[in-house]
Amino acid sequence: MARSYGQYCPVALATEILGERWTMLVVVALSDGASRFNDLLRALPRISATMLSQRLRSLEEAGVVVRVRESGSNSGHAYRLTDAGRGLEPIITDLANWGQRWARDLEPDDLDPRFLGWSVHLRMNVEAMPKGRTVLQFEFPDGPRDCRRFWIIVVDGVVDMCIKPPGHAIDLLVTSQLQRFVDVWRGFRPLRAELDAGRIRLEGAPALQRSFPNWLLLSSAAHVERCRPGRERSVRLRAARTKRSR
């Protein structure tokens, strides 16, 4: 269980549970619709099963999550947000917008394509896509060795994502530098300009290529304007930083 702050303060009580590492991100993943243990593992590619299990347990104890036997053919359990958990959704939105505005710049290690793939597949504009099956492959030649690509499969409006070849013919191949595609996804560069300049490249039927820019809804905070100044820091901080990383 989370360590207490020894205060009745409602922010302290809320933070006791929500402030633990990973907890908020598990809530986000649940809020985004993941409900099975393995879906949560896919939504949070760098969490360990042990950690996820512990966090789900704490959230259950805190009354934020319930674990229910999955009805239907599918055996096993599903995790769902309770009313208390859904009460966190406005806070999550505000945190996301705050992060978009003010959080630190990205480092190369923050660009996990598995997480990107999960995000993209949650926000596909299926209305704008062809009927039947469409298979997209995203390819990032400069990405980490073991996960340079992912696939998104849309069948009649149902979107799935995988990090192993899906065994279907590819309808559209999207190739880009990872950082550049993430910038587009975050709303910091217009997709159109990147396509026109050939920095994000498409291969596939011309009709699909033409339609593709309408398929991506982008990050849900992409519309929020970034306010954080550039990378410059005060001398004092730079000195302290250097010193500590001796």
Added chain:
Amino acid sequence: MARSYGQYCPVALATEILGERWTMLVVVALSDGASRFNDLLRALPRISATMLSQRLRSLEEAGVVVRVRESGSNSGHAYRLTDAGRGLEPIITDLANWGQRWARDLEPDDLDPRFLGWSVHLRMNVEAMPKGRTVLQFEFPDGPRDCRRFWIIVVDGVVDMCIKPPGHAIDLLVTSQLQRFVDVWRGFRPLRAELDAGRIRLEGAPALQRSFPNWLLLSSAAHVERCRPGRERSVRLRAARTKRSR
């Protein structure tokens, strides 16, 4: 520095810094008006100086806080929220309201009178108080041995608080069980009823006693209705709990 989640997700980036233990509470204290290192220590009675120093440093690196040389006679520094830091205030309010609605019940150890005193002194309705100096003593006979009481001194609308005798005559003495006063402060019991029933007792000039109920503004989340069900838990969780605390 905070460990990264390896994701570009804006909630992850925000949580990296804000999710660390104590960080959010430091922001709350700053938002409530504390700016000196020692005021922050008083606002957060259970933080260590080492921890506070570290957290202020991280917040400064994250651009949430600035450290400025204190102008005027007072030497030393002041910590203030930046625009980014002030951007967190709506989130703090929502977190507080969520905590009021849904957070766990209190345990005896959560009732630190020093924190209570700090909170109370921030929310005195000085308009309703006499001109000149008023000295209140709060006394909790069942509180922790070393901090059963605190004092609040109001001089012409300026409120101060201390945990050592202020060396002035007491105008009004307030005595109560700690838990009961906290319940009132949190908005879970009406002050009037507790006074009438003699469970919160006043000693001092009758005019002050009559006026006192208007002096306390209560916790800023006191108006929010609690939704969390009672202490019952599912059998499964109880079992798991017992097992782990072997």
Added chain:
DNA sequence: CAGTATCCATTTCGATACTG
């Protein structure tokens, strides 16, 4: 007052191996 340095106990986390 306003912190920082250091040391040690505790906690946390991830990897691996394992189970119904």
Added chain:
DNA sequence: CAGTATCGAAATGGATACTG
């Protein structure tokens, strides 16, 4: 698939002593 048990490495945090 859906987790749990265990173990070692690393991080965390508090107490104490110290400084300008």
